[in-house]
Amino acid sequence: MANISSLFVTRLYHAALSSRGKPIDTAELEASCLSIAEDDEAGQNWCEENQFPGYTSYASLSDLPWRFSIFKDLQKALDKHVAAFAEDLAFDLGDKKLQLEDLWINILPEGGIHTGHLHPHSVISGTTYVAMPEGTSAIKFEDPRLAMMMAAPPRKADAKANRRTFAYVAPDVGDVLLWESWLRHEVPMNMAPEDRISVSFNYRWG
Numbered sequence: 001m002a003n004i005s006s007l008f009v010t011r012l013y014h015a016a017l018s019s020r021g022k023p024i025d026t027a028e029l030e031a032s033c034l035s036i037a038e039d040d041e042a043g044q045n046w047c048e049e050n051q052f053p054g055y056t057s058y059a060s061l062s063d064l065p066w067r068f069s070i071f072k073d074l075q076k077a078l079d080k081h082v083a084a085f086a087e088d089l090a091f092d093l094g095d096k097k098l099q100l101e102d103l104w105i106n107i108l109p110e111g112g113i114h115t116g117h118l119h120p121h122s123v124i125s126g127t128t129y130v131a132m133p134e135g136t137s138a139i140k141f142e143d144p145r146l147a148m149m150m151a152a153p154p155r156k157a158d159a160k161a162n163r164r165t166f167a168y169v170a171p172d173v174g175d176v177l178l179w180e181s182w183l184r185h186e187v188p189m190n191m192a193p194e195d196r197i198s199v200s201f202n203y204r205w206g
């Protein structure tokens with residue numbers, strides 16, 4: 001009997017945000033995201049100038065946890081989730097910690113997409129889900145070895161999840177996903193008539 005093992009596995013962390021830290025009221029978080037978006041003219045202008053679908057606070061507001069207590073509570077919960085993931089990844093962090101670098105709101109309207117990207121200069125990235133209307137997009141992750149698969153055959157339609165080239169994950173409201181920042185991902189088109197709302201973030205080392 002042959003022994004076939006998995007090497008160099010890509011880990012994905014998926015948990016209920018409320019499973020660590022102070023529980024976050026997702027209805028209040030949604031209301032906060034919407035009111036910040038409405039007030040943030042610099043962000044709205046940036047999205048328009050850059051043909052960004054919907055709204056992101058990424059380019060305009062760099063201090064959400066300082067300005068709004070619900071984002072401060074969110075950061076505290078995320079710190080705990082990230083620490084748990086770092087433990088799972090067996091990271092030897094020495095005397096430096098993983099620290100929040102950026103945290104931003106995304107509001108993706110019907111027809112909006114976020115094309116494939118990774119998050120440079122960071123170690124752990126992730127998203128917590130604030131509004132996921134029925135029929136909205138899953139997040140799509142790409143096998144990081146894809147560029148090396150010059151002659152690899154495609155995978156069978158019924159291949160196990162960890163044998164596939166792409167992974168689709170459809171989180172619920174109040175979930176948090178974490179991955180290593182080099183993992184390429186995208187949000188396919190939001191086919192739901194309602195907005196898909198999420199808060200994304202990056203953690204750096206030290």
Ligand SMILES: [Fe+2]
Binds near residue numbers: 117118200
């Ligand atoms: Fe991203």
